[in-house]
Amino acid sequence: MVRPVLLNTSIAFVLMIGMASCSEGSSPTPKQPNPAAPASAPVPIKTYTHKQILPSTPITAPTPIPITKEIQSQKFPKDRIVQYFSAPSPPTYEKLTAQFPLTVIARDGSEIIFNKPPERIVAYDAAAVETIFAIGQGHKIIGTHSWVSHPVEVENIEKVGDAFNMNIERILDLDADLVFLFHPTFKEELEKAGLKVLLLESVDDDLMKMADTFRTWGQITGAVNEAEILAKNFESRIAKIKFILDPYHSGPSVFQDVGDLWTPGNNTLMGNVFQLLKLKNVAHDVDNYGQLSPEVIIDRNPQIIISSNPDLLYQNPAFNKLLPIKNKSIFKSNDDYLGIPGPRFILGLEELANEFYPGIFK
Amino acid sequence: MVIDLQNVSFKYENVNVIQEITAHFNPGELVSLVGPNGAGKTTLLKLISGTLKPSSGKIYIYDQQSHNLTNKKRAVWISMVPQNPKLPDEISIPDFVMLGRNPHLGLLQWESKEDFNIARKSMSLTEIDYLSRRKLGEISGGERQRAMLALAITQQSPIMLLDEPTSNLDIYHQIKIMKLIKKIHTLKSGFGVTILAIHDLNIAAQFSDRILLFSNGSIAADGMPKEVLTKNNIDSIYGSEVTIITHPEHGTPVILS
Amino acid sequence: MKPTTYTNDQDLVLTYKYPWNKITIGIVIIFICAVIGVAIGSVYIPVTSVFLILFSKLNLFNESTELTPAWHTIIWNIRLPRVVLALLVGASLGISGATYQGLFKNPLADPYLIGVASGASLGATIVFLSGIPFTYGYFSLLPVASFCGGIIAVFIAYLISIKSGNTHLSTLLLAGLAIGAFATAITGILMLRSDPDLRPLLSWLMGGFIRAQWSHSILIMPYMIIGVSFILGYSRILNTMQLEGYYAESLGVNIEKTKRILIVSATLVTAAAVSFSGLIGFVGLIAPHIIRLLWGTDYRTLLPLSGLVGAAFLILADLAARTIVSPIELPVGIITALVGSPFFVYVLLKTKGSTVDGY
Numbered sequence: 001m002v003r004p005v006l007l008n009t010s011i012a013f014v015l016m017i018g019m020a021s022c023s024e025g026s027s028p029t030p031k032q033p034n035p036a037a038p039a040s041a042p043v044p045i046k047t048y049t050h051k052q053i054l055p056s057t058p059i060t061a062p063t064p065i066p067i068t069k070e071i072q073s074q075k076f077p078k079d080r081i082v083q084y085f086s087a088p089s090p091p092t093y094e095k096l097t098a099q100f101p102l103t104v105i106a107r108d109g110s111e112i113i114f115n116k117p118p119e120r121i122v123a124y125d126a127a128a129v130e131t132i133f134a135i136g137q138g139h140k141i142i143g144t145h146s147w148v149s150h151p152v153e154v155e156n157i158e159k160v161g162d163a164f165n166m167n168i169e170r171i172l173d174l175d176a177d178l179v180f181l182f183h184p185t186f187k188e189e190l191e192k193a194g195l196k197v198l199l200l201e202s203v204d205d206d207l208m209k210m211a212d213t214f215r216t217w218g219q220i221t222g223a224v225n226e227a228e229i230l231a232k233n234f235e236s237r238i239a240k241i242k243f244i245l246d247p248y249h250s251g252p253s254v255f256q257d258v259g260d261l262w263t264p265g266n267n268t269l270m271g272n273v274f275q276l277l278k279l280k281n282v283a284h285d286v287d288n289y290g291q292l293s294p295e296v297i298i299d300r301n302p303q304i305i306i307s308s309n310p311d312l313l314y315q316n317p318a319f320n321k322l323l324p325i326k327n328k329s330i331f332k333s334n335d336d337y338l339g340i341p342g343p344r345f346i347l348g349l350e351e352l353a354n355e356f357y358p359g360i361f362k
Numbered sequence: 363m364v365i366d367l368q369n370v371s372f373k374y375e376n377v378n379v380i381q382e383i384t385a386h387f388n389p390g391e392l393v394s395l396v397g398p399n400g401a402g403k404t405t406l407l408k409l410i411s412g413t414l415k416p417s418s419g420k421i422y423i424y425d426q427q428s429h430n431l432t433n434k435k436r437a438v439w440i441s442m443v444p445q446n447p448k449l450p451d452e453i454s455i456p457d458f459v460m461l462g463r464n465p466h467l468g469l470l471q472w473e474s475k476e477d478f479n480i481a482r483k484s485m486s487l488t489e490i491d492y493l494s495r496r497k498l499g500e501i502s503g504g505e506r507q508r509a510m511l512a513l514a515i516t517q518q519s520p521i522m523l524l525d526e527p528t529s530n531l532d533i534y535h536q537i538k539i540m541k542l543i544k545k546i547h548t549l550k551s552g553f554g555v556t557i558l559a560i561h562d563l564n565i566a567a568q569f570s571d572r573i574l575l576f577s578n579g580s581i582a583a584d585g586m587p588k589e590v591l592t593k594n595n596i597d598s599i600y601g602s603e604v605t606i607i608t609h610p611e612h613g614t615p616v617i618l619s
Numbered sequence: 620m621k622p623t624t625y626t627n628d629q630d631l632v633l634t635y636k637y638p639w640n641k642i643t644i645g646i647v648i649i650f651i652c653a654v655i656g657v658a659i660g661s662v663y664i665p666v667t668s669v670f671l672i673l674f675s676k677l678n679l680f681n682e683s684t685e686l687t688p689a690w691h692t693i694i695w696n697i698r699l700p701r702v703v704l705a706l707l708v709g710a711s712l713g714i715s716g717a718t719y720q721g722l723f724k725n726p727l728a729d730p731y732l733i734g735v736a737s738g739a740s741l742g743a744t745i746v747f748l749s750g751i752p753f754t755y756g757y758f759s760l761l762p763v764a765s766f767c768g769g770i771i772a773v774f775i776a777y778l779i780s781i782k783s784g785n786t787h788l789s790t791l792l793l794a795g796l797a798i799g800a801f802a803t804a805i806t807g808i809l810m811l812r813s814d815p816d817l818r819p820l821l822s823w824l825m826g827g828f829i830r831a832q833w834s835h836s837i838l839i840m841p842y843m844i845i846g847v848s849f850i851l852g853y854s855r856i857l858n859t860m861q862l863e864g865y866y867a868e869s870l871g872v873n874i875e876k877t878k879r880i881l882i883v884s885a886t887l888v889t890a891a892a893v894s895f896s897g898l899i900g901f902v903g904l905i906a907p908h909i910i911r912l913l914w915g916t917d918y919r920t921l922l923p924l925s926g927l928v929g930a931a932f933l934i935l936a937d938l939a940a941r942t943i944v945s946p947i948e949l950p951v952g953i954i955t956a957l958v959g960s961p962f963f964v965y966v967l968l969k970t971k972g973s974t975v976d977g978y
Contacts, residue, residue, distance in 0.1 A: 165811070259819030261829055283946070290947030291822060291829060293661040295693045316832055318696035321688060413865040437871030450724070450861040452916045457858075464859050465871035470852055472637070517870070
């Protein structure tokens, strides 16, 4: 006799396993927070409106790289570099050359060899898509998943699946020569179908790996210079933040609610962002993601709360006495930036920095 | 007239199980319904008890139309002992017998000392006092039959219907239970109507005042045992070859094969 | 009262005494569990402070102003509402579980048998994934959606069983399973086809009191009071219903009416509980069994005591869920499953096979 409760419990278990495996990171090493120091004068928190950071002067486009295959329905110039960043003056970097054959180490340790840059990429990852466009190689993307929406050129790119379903036949039809995944699902099936699959190590909890990912894409597509610009830009902006925050021992305490009091611990990407910004994560002793007890939240008294659904927190009388609730200053996070470990991530980071250290950054 | 059936028919999936039966039952009668398997005796009992509704015709209980009666009203008047029902194993015998008081209790009303006494008396009448600490699933078939009888008695209803009360019992218990039934009937001082469906002709003959012989959904014969249970009747309806003698003690017919 | 014609070891136990003693013991146990639940948590608060804070509302002591306001908030706005909600939900699940076990005459029935759980999940998932902001000021749409989902699922199952012409409860059971499976499938599809982080939805579905507030208990109360009153009122009839349909009817029971009232009441109570606490399994299954093992199957005892056991069990399960892996919490459904599954297996082995029987 089929038991509805057992059915539900087993489905819940299956989904739990699914959810556990799609959370960030695969057994990362927890980063140690900055050594404890007596809290310096905390930055005063007051109500403010959200400011949008706009890109300013664009970088001049480099010489276009010849492509061998025509891609249909391209409304935009093939080598347009999507501008994300501002730079006061064109930086001078050593001109790099792409090196082939190229060996890339995948997440499982296997070696993926590229003899030449791939021309027809299925980039099944929002961060990868944005990165590839940012280095001027967006025209090589022939397929992605339905939850990618940036940059605007993605409208014309065929969607070959959604979060957990992939149309492998269609990918074969499109004659892809590289499939990039962010999740091991379907890797086996794709490889069995004869496709070249790349599953890179995820950025996890080390922010700086993001720059390396940009560089890797440069090497794969041959656009090493553009990638180096992107990477160095990222690194320099991070360095700038570090520099500006250097004199401070620590900033305000923060609690991020991604829903139902689920919160990132220190060994997550967001946890690292907090550490970079010297914000004391109230959930510092949480491993990966966890549902933080409301008692602990009250006891640890965060001065900043980041939430995607602030109303739920505002209407709970238990949190009435917390500072962000009293000031109605819960920061509504923009998942587009900080949710995608790609070129726009730094925007989100700077947004936070500006938000929580008003007046110190720019 | 306690029970009045007028042209009652019952169809089950287009088969006429009961065909236009008209019969009356008067106070004080202990009636046996006999006949071959499938002749309709159990069906008639269920029609009287209200479990089944007639396809056509009318049934009157104490001059009221049966289908107008609420379950509760009917339960106050009619009790029944079904054949081999599925019984909950875990219930204790006294609790089981006490269920017979249900028709007399309101929704939120619970049993009183009065009810307790009635149940106790039923248990002593059916001689199952020694089972007072046992559970329904633990006792033998004969004891279970007596427990069901005790439940029916506890209902204190004038009409009692019994479906094959002697099947699955050995000869000793068959006689015992029939004697009990007769005793209970007599205790109703001539106001009770007891109707039982039974396939054992000899027992029916020995204990009943009146016998209805069924054949193919109709009543073939109706009257005193020695009037109904003739060789002619039995042979033609059962398709058998029997010999009938008179019981030396009771004077009732005894059917021998 | 001993009959005079029998010896001592045969005294008949025939009259039914309402188990006031047992109920009192149950209430005392719940009270103790509640106190433990309020005194212990992921933030350490010394016991004396706990009591001072509890009594501060009575203005007996003036020291409350010296105590940390954080502790006051924790006791009054987090732990107490949680314990009270766990009490109400546990009682609901216990009583409705016992009711279903009585109706279906099957000791393996639970409150989610005819589709409440799946319907509630679907309702919650739809609201969660639709992007509709599910809070409007102080009003949250999620419990409403899950309540409606649960009721609608059972309603559809009931309609199907009536339409089929066979009002036997096994029809309702099968219809409920079908509707439940369908709802679960739709829920699964919705989840897989969407992008947002599913963690909050999944943890809601697994059941928990992390968001418990006083308003939740207040909102549940009317449904509980109505439902439980009807169920307890019909508790003697439920005893008679343990006989086969026609047999119970011959004793004056109106089977159809009783079935309807009990199913509606039990569903009401369960749907209300689920709408605020998510799906917590095994409480409705275990609580009646514990009482049955101890004190038999008279539903007049079984029903209220199942409620009391369910309440105590869930208070303690919630305590475990929020302290075992401090500072984070586990969904309470996991704790009840961990305790409940072995118990479930034990019952399976002990009972003589699970046949679905009933009206």
